Amino acid sequence: MRRVLREESVRLSQDPQTEPPHAPRRSPAALRRGARAAAIDLGSVLVALALTFLGLLAITFVIGRVVPIDPVVAVVGDRAPLAVYEKARAEMGLDRPLLVQFAAYVGHVARGDLGLSVSTGNTVAADLRRVFPATLEVATLGILIGVLLGVPMGVLAASRQGSLTDQLIRVVGLLGYAVPAFWLGLVGLAVFYAHYRWVSGPGRIDVYFDGAVEPRTGLLLIDSLLAGDIEVFGNALSHILLPAAVLGFFSLAYIGRMTRSFMLDQLSQEFITTARVKGVPEWRVIWRHAFKPIRVPLITVVGLSYAGLLEGSVMIETIFAWPGIGNYLTTALLNADMNAVLGSTLVVGAIFIGINKMSDLLYRLLDPRAR
Amino acid sequence: MATLLHWLLDETPTSRLQARLGRHARVALALTRNPLAVIGLIIVALLLVSALAAPLIATYDPVAQDLARRLLPPSAAHWMGTDELGRDIWSRTVFGSRITLTIVLLVAIIAAPLGLVVGAVAGYFGGWCDRILMGVTDIFLSMPKLILALAFVAALGPGIQNAIIAIAIATWPSYARIARAETLTIRHSEFISAIRLQGASATRVILRHILPLCASSMIIRVTLDMAGIILTAAGLGFIGLGAQPPLPEWGAMISRGRNFILDQWWVSTMPGLAIVTVGLGFCFLGDGLRDVLDPKQAGKP
Amino acid sequence: MTAPLLDIENLRVTFPTSTGPVDVVRGLSFALGRERLGIVGESGSGKSMTGRAILRLVRPPGRVTADRLHFDGIDLLAQSPRRMRLIRGARISMVMQDPKFSLNPVMTIGAQIAEAVLTHERVSRVDLHSRVVAMLEAVRIDDPDRVAALYPHEVSGGMGQRVMIAMMLIPQPDVLIADEPTSALDGSVQAQVLDIINEQITSKGMGLILISHDLNMVASYCERILVMYRGEVVEECRADALADARHPYTRGLLAAMPHIDETRDELPVLDRRAWTTP
Ligand SMILES: Nc1ncnc2c1ncn2[C@@H]1O[C@H](COP(=O)(O)OP(=O)(O)OP(=O)(O)O)[C@@H](O)[C@H]1O
Ligand SMILES: [Mg+2]
Numbered sequence: 001m002r003r004v005l006r007e008e009s010v011r012l013s014q015d016p017q018t019e020p021p022h023a024p025r026r027s028p029a030a031l032r033r034g035a036r037a038a039a040i041d042l043g044s045v046l047v048a049l050a051l052t053f054l055g056l057l058a059i060t061f062v063i064g065r066v067v068p069i070d071p072v073v074a075v076v077g078d079r080a081p082l083a084v085y086e087k088a089r090a091e092m093g094l095d096r097p098l099l100v101q102f103a104a105y106v107g108h109v110a111r112g113d114l115g116l117s118v119s120t121g122n123t124v125a126a127d128l129r130r131v132f133p134a135t136l137e138v139a140t141l142g143i144l145i146g147v148l149l150g151v152p153m154g155v156l157a158a159s160r161q162g163s164l165t166d167q168l169i170r171v172v173g174l175l176g177y178a179v180p181a182f183w184l185g186l187v188g189l190a191v192f193y194a195h196y197r198w199v200s201g202p203g204r205i206d207v208y209f210d211g212a213v214e215p216r217t218g219l220l221l222i223d224s225l226l227a228g229d230i231e232v233f234g235n236a237l238s239h240i241l242l243p244a245a246v247l248g249f250f251s252l253a254y255i256g257r258m259t260r261s262f263m264l265d266q267l268s269q270e271f272i273t274t275a276r277v278k279g280v281p282e283w284r285v286i287w288r289h290a291f292k293p294i295r296v297p298l299i300t301v302v303g304l305s306y307a308g309l310l311e312g313s314v315m316i317e318t319i320f321a322w323p324g325i326g327n328y329l330t331t332a333l334l335n336a337d338m339n340a341v342l343g344s345t346l347v348v349g350a351i352f353i354g355i356n357k358m359s360d361l362l363y364r365l366l367d368p369r370a371r
Numbered sequence: 372m373a374t375l376l377h378w379l380l381d382e383t384p385t386s387r388l389q390a391r392l393g394r395h396a397r398v399a400l401a402l403t404r405n406p407l408a409v410i411g412l413i414i415v416a417l418l419l420v421s422a423l424a425a426p427l428i429a430t431y432d433p434v435a436q437d438l439a440r441r442l443l444p445p446s447a448a449h450w451m452g453t454d455e456l457g458r459d460i461w462s463r464t465v466f467g468s469r470i471t472l473t474i475v476l477l478v479a480i481i482a483a484p485l486g487l488v489v490g491a492v493a494g495y496f497g498g499w500c501d502r503i504l505m506g507v508t509d510i511f512l513s514m515p516k517l518i519l520a521l522a523f524v525a526a527l528g529p530g531i532q533n534a535i536i537a538i539a540i541a542t543w544p545s546y547a548r549i550a551r552a553e554t555l556t557i558r559h560s561e562f563i564s565a566i567r568l569q570g571a572s573a574t575r576v577i578l579r580h581i582l583p584l585c586a587s588s589m590i591i592r593v594t595l596d597m598a599g600i601i602l603t604a605a606g607l608g609f610i611g612l613g614a615q616p617p618l619p620e621w622g623a624m625i626s627r628g629r630n631f632i633l634d635q636w637w638v639s640t641m642p643g644l645a646i647v648t649v650g651l652g653f654c655f656l657g658d659g660l661r662d663v664l665d666p667k668q669a670g671k672p
Numbered sequence: 673m674t675a676p677l678l679d680i681e682n683l684r685v686t687f688p689t690s691t692g693p694v695d696v697v698r699g700l701s702f703a704l705g706r707e708r709l710g711i712v713g714e715s716g717s718g719k720s721m722t723g724r725a726i727l728r729l730v731r732p733p734g735r736v737t738a739d740r741l742h743f744d745g746i747d748l749l750a751q752s753p754r755r756m757r758l759i760r761g762a763r764i765s766m767v768m769q770d771p772k773f774s775l776n777p778v779m780t781i782g783a784q785i786a787e788a789v790l791t792h793e794r795v796s797r798v799d800l801h802s803r804v805v806a807m808l809e810a811v812r813i814d815d816p817d818r819v820a821a822l823y824p825h826e827v828s829g830g831m832g833q834r835v836m837i838a839m840m841l842i843p844q845p846d847v848l849i850a851d852e853p854t855s856a857l858d859g860s861v862q863a864q865v866l867d868i869i870n871e872q873i874t875s876k877g878m879g880l881i882l883i884s885h886d887l888n889m890v891a892s893y894c895e896r897i898l899v900m901y902r903g904e905v906v907e908e909c910r911a912d913a914l915a916d917a918r919h920p921y922t923r924g925l926l927a928a929m930p931h932i933d934e935t936r937d938e939l940p941v942l943d944r945r946a947w948t949t950p
Contacts, residue, residue: 048509055510059519063526162732174658177598178650182609183625183643186632190640194633270773276729277768278788278839279761282753293778311515315606319629329518330610333525345522352515 042361049357054106056349060342061105065098067338109346115339119332124343127328132347133218134204135317135324139309141221141244146251146309147302153252154259158267159286169256176253181312185246185319192242200238202321209235243320247312251305258301259294266290296366303359307352314348401663408659414652421465422472429462434617442635452637454627460641463619467642470620471649474535474604479593481539486546487585491577493547494554505551508544516541520603521612529612531620538603542596549592553585587664595657598650605646621646676703677847677879678726681740685721685903688733696734697721698903704847708873708880710890710911712925713900719883722900723766723849728756744846762792765845767853771832775824782820785839792843807838811868830857833865841872847879854889866893887914887925899925 073080076088089095093104108114114124157169192198200206204220213220213227221240224232266272267290275289310325317326325344332340380397384390402408421428430450437457445452451460493504511519523537557563558581566576607613608622616623621642628639685697697718702709711719725736728748741748743764751759768774776784785804789795795803808816811834824832833853840848850869854862870893873880884890890897891911899907899922907922914926 051506052510052513055507056514059510059514060522063522067526174651174654175647177654178602178647180602180605180609180622180625180643180646182606182622183639183646186625186629186639187636187643190632190636270768270770271776273724273729273731274768274774274836274839275776275787277727277760277766278843279757279759279791280787281757281791289776289779293776307515311518314517314521315609318610329521333521334611336525338525341522341525345518348518349514352518353513356513 045357045361045364049353052353052357053350056346056353057106057109058102060346060349061102063345064105064338064342114343114346117332117337117340117343119335119337119340124340127340128325128343128347131323131325131328134322135310135313135326137219137221138240138243138317138322138324139247139306139313141240142247142309143251143302143306145244145248146255146305149248150252150255151259151298153256154261155263155286155291157256157260158263158290159282161264161267166260169260173253173257173260176250176257179249181246181250181315182319184249185243185316188242188246189319199242200235202319204239204323205232205236206239243313243316243322246316247309250312251309254305254308255298255301259298262294262297263290266294296363299366300359300363303355303362307355310351310355311348398660398663402659405659405662407655408662411652411655411657411659414648415656418468418472418649418652421468425466425469429459429465431459431462433458433463433466433619435459442631442638444635445637445641451641452635454624454638455631460624460637463624464621464642464645467619467621467624467645468649470531470614470618471601471604471646474531474538475597475600477535478539478542478600478604479597481535482542483546483589483593485539486543486548487550487582487589488577489543490547490550490552491554491581491585494551495558495573495577495581497558501551504547508547511541511544512548514541517603517606520607521610524607524612529615531614531618534604534607534613537607538600541603542600545596546589546592549588550582550585553588554581557581557584591657591661591664594653594660597653597657601646601650601653675745676705677744678702678704679740679742680726681738683722683725683738683741684736685718685725685730686735686737696903697725700900700903700905702898702905702908704879704881706877706879707896708870708882708894710882710884710894710897711900712884712887712890712897714885717900718903719885719900720769720851721903723851723881723883726849727760727764727766729760758792761788761840761845762843763845764847764849765840765843766849767833767836767840767851769851769855771824771829771836774836775832777824779823780820781822781824781827781835785820785835785842788839788842803842807842808835810841810872811835811838812864813838830861830865833857834868837865837869844876845878847881848873849881849883851883852885853882854884862889887922 072085072089072092072094076084080088086095093101096104112125114128116122117124117127120127153169153172157166160166189201193201205212209232212232213223213229216223216226220236221233224230224236263286267286272285272289275285280289313322313324314326314329316322317324318330321327325348329341329344329348331337332344376396378389379393380400381389381393384393402412435458437453439457440449440453441455441457443449443453443457449459449461451464454460454463489504489508493501493508520534520537520541523540524533527533527536563576563580566580571579604613605620605622605625608620609626611623611626614620614623624642625639625646628635628637628642631638680703681701683697683700684695686693686695688694700718700722711722713719721730721734724730725738726741726743726748728736728751730736736749738749743759746759748756748759775781779787782801782804785807786800789800789803804820805816808819813819813831813834819827819831819835824835827835837850837853848869853869854865857865866889869880869882872878880894882890882894887897887899891914894911897907897909897911897914898905899919901921907919909916914922
């Protein structure tokens with residue numbers, strides 16, 4: 001997860017590093033002129049998006065083919081006579097050229113058919129629909145923690161560059177690259193659950209409350225609020241807090257680091273001195289003059305971080321017995337349930353790419369210079 | 372000593388060797404002025420030492436089981452305690468550094484040159500070649516790396532070699548990006564044109580003149596990526612797809628301690644601390660190296 | 673003459689570098705009344721640093737020291753950051769060197785000028801707008817309502833410099849430091865902008881420090897001139913006495929200036945050996 005959260009992903013998508021992120025606004029007339037350019041832009045982003053999805057499909061397709069297990073043998077058994085084997089092979093379409101097979105694969109995926117999971121016996125698509133909300137819930141809470149703490153930390157560090165506070169925040173930022181998420185989860189459980197009992201243990205909710213509220217959104221926190229059941233809400237919250245905090249730590253480390261870097265970039269600009277020459281108070285120099293221009297690139301950073309959290313939950317969900325997509329994927333991995341593995345990879349990859357491109361597009365729309 | 376230093380830092384070197392050594396000496400000197408970089412350097416050096424001299428540093432056999440002494444807390448006899456099979460965790464952690472170092476080095480050796488060549492070729496030739504190579508690179512880059520590595524290992528089968536291959540596959544694209552960017556900036560420089568006028572082939576220009584110039588940004592990037600590689604490798608080990616038992620791989624060790632985390636906290640905590648320390652070491656060193664080799668980017672994340 | 677507005681003695685700006693601390697302003701002393709003082713010198717001679725040091729806006733790790741740095745009887749070096757902010761803009765203001773980098777790219781011009789007022793005064797919205805428009809008119813911007821709604825990158829360099837001047841004059845300071853206010857302009861516009869500053873200064877009885885590398889221009893707009901070289905004042909004289917300047921650097925600068933009735937084939941180059949010790 002951390003490597004995805006690294007800054008190069010941002011830098012490579014639109015390079016706010018080399019271009020100082022002061023997005024000049026346009027006056028209304030200029031904005032109208034930009035509208036057509038934005039439409040063209042949308043087109044090129046969509047094409048890139050389609051190509052990337054196709055690339056993702058190609059990768060999962062290839063992975064599916066290099067599996068050492070012969071899918072035909074898996075069906076007919078390894079004692080089947082050659083004729084039976086060949087017949088099954090033809091039925092499965094494996095005798096056709098690879099390109100045709102790939103087209104068929106894309107067709108299946110487009111129809112939402114990801115095959116059957118051998119470990120659960122359901123279709124992979126149905127399984128994923130079932131587990132996805134749990135991951136969405138914990139990742140969303142994580143990103144909220146990350147933004148609410150990371151942005152102020154980054155701003156604080158930059159405004160006191162070189163101070164002890166700054167050094168401390170820098171080290172926290174680096175820890176985000178050096179701490180294994182699953183380990184942090186374990187240590188968190190040992191400390192905050194086993195020792196202090198501040199939070200509840202693994203799982204989404206106590207067994208006692210299981211199924212207590214009608215699943216309308218699949219997000220327990222929201223469902224329990226909708227049902228007006230505060231007790232369930234409290235229980236769900238005490239379960240989600242720790243995994244969300246662990247994810248939030250990585251998100252805040254990354255967001256804080258990027259915010260600090262953007263802010264330092266801004267604070268070294270001449271117009272900051274101009275504001276100070278006018279006698280503008282320091283808080284206003286920082287938030288109005290330096291922070292405002294970096295909001296646009298920060299949106300991209302937050303988007304990337306969010307996508308990274310969806311991926312990062314793969315590592316911590318097993319620790320917290322969190323019934324999300326990560327848990328599903330790791331279980332499938334250990335059972336060599338290839339359809340489930342590839343299906344989850346596809347879905348996580350697609351969401352990741354989607355969020356990535358969306359924040360990219362948002363950046364271009366909000367920052368006329370990026371065109 | 373003083374004369375050696377003087378010779379190294381001479382502003383007007385008289386030989387190529389002196390110039391080259393002098394450059395390295397300057398980098399080293401500048402590094403030692405950065406406290407975090409020094410800490411990083413020390414940590415990485417310790418990792419090297421413990422990997423090379425593991426049998427001397429370890430106090431027990433890392434795979435020897437002693438069921439009578441299982442799950443003992445840290446003590447004078449067992450500095451980091453023992454695991455559920457009575458193996459000494461300190462000794463296992465020390466031997467684990469070998470595995471970690473092997474993985475990081477091999478990934479770097481596979482991924483960096485691959486990315487370097489792809490990027491340099493794309494940047495040097497431009498046009499369709501560039502578009503296709505970078506298209507593929509971009510597709511890989513916009514993929515979630517950990518998931519990609521997981522899926523590859525799932526297909527190739529668990530084990531340390533496959534883990535290395537999978538991580539390398541997920542890592543090379545960012546190096547290709549860097550190499551391409553560097554190549555683009557030097558491709559049109561005067562000295563490259565001069566070399567081409569002398570009739571040097573594209574291969575020669577790329578190998579002898581462009582790649583060496585990409586080296587410093589590459590070293591920075593690879594060092595900074597080391598922590599990420601270690602984490603991915605540990606993650607694979609943790610899930611059970613990386614190094615297989617009884618190898619003392621840190622991620623796998625954490626995984627084994629999972630069941631005891633509530634009472635015997637040290638089983639999981641100790642190898643985790645090793646990962647954090649080494650990861651931080653590489654981060655500090657990478658940060659320091661960037662400040663020295665690429666002052667423009669200093670202070671950036 | 674009454675007590676000077678600015679009274680500076682032995683002003684020093686120091687930067688630490690890898691080869692030890694470097695003084696970029698070394699022991700500058702001068703006094704400024706309600707008059708126009710020009711500071712000339714080549715690029716890097718420390719002119720801008722002097723301006724920033726007066727406002728105590730030299731960025732760390734740069735350090736400012738002085739035996740005396742008084743403004744209107746106030747010891748600037750002893751002021752708290754909060755009190756310093758009350759002085760900046762309201763009493764001493766500085767036209768920044770390059771409008772392209774010195775104006776906030778994501779704030780409209782009107783908002784940036786208004787901010788200079790709002791920082792020091794409570795004004796109603798209507799009054800504020802009319803003051804901004806009036807100020808923009810005063811710096812000869814023809815269509816002030818439209819320009820106030822523009823972003824800095826939508827105006828020309830010359831307009832940017834005028835906006836900068838408007839922004840720094842609108843709180844009616846006692847001292848204006850103008851750092852190369854006309855560097856990006858061609859001859860006629862340059863004269864126009866300088867006239868604007870001149871008019872504002874004389875009508876309000878302010879003190880002006882005009883920073884430039886153009887000796888001729890400074891000589892025609894200021895009463896007194898400081899010539900800086902490598903962080904030091906090498907010549908201080910009245911503008912009308914410039915011809916009698918003694919320091920070889922000043923003489924070199926004068927000699928290197930082309931005249932309208934030029935007869936020389938080549939302009940002489942500064943020979944630095946005359947005043948620098950090897
Ligand atoms: N952060 C810094 N560290 C070290 N030296 C600095 C730093 N900032 C500025 N200087 C040095 O201070 C000196 C004076 O700079 P200053 O901006 O005052 O020059 P100037 O006279 O305004 O030149 P110009 O006509 O180009 O505007 C320069 O030689 C510059 O190299
Ligand atoms: Mg200047």
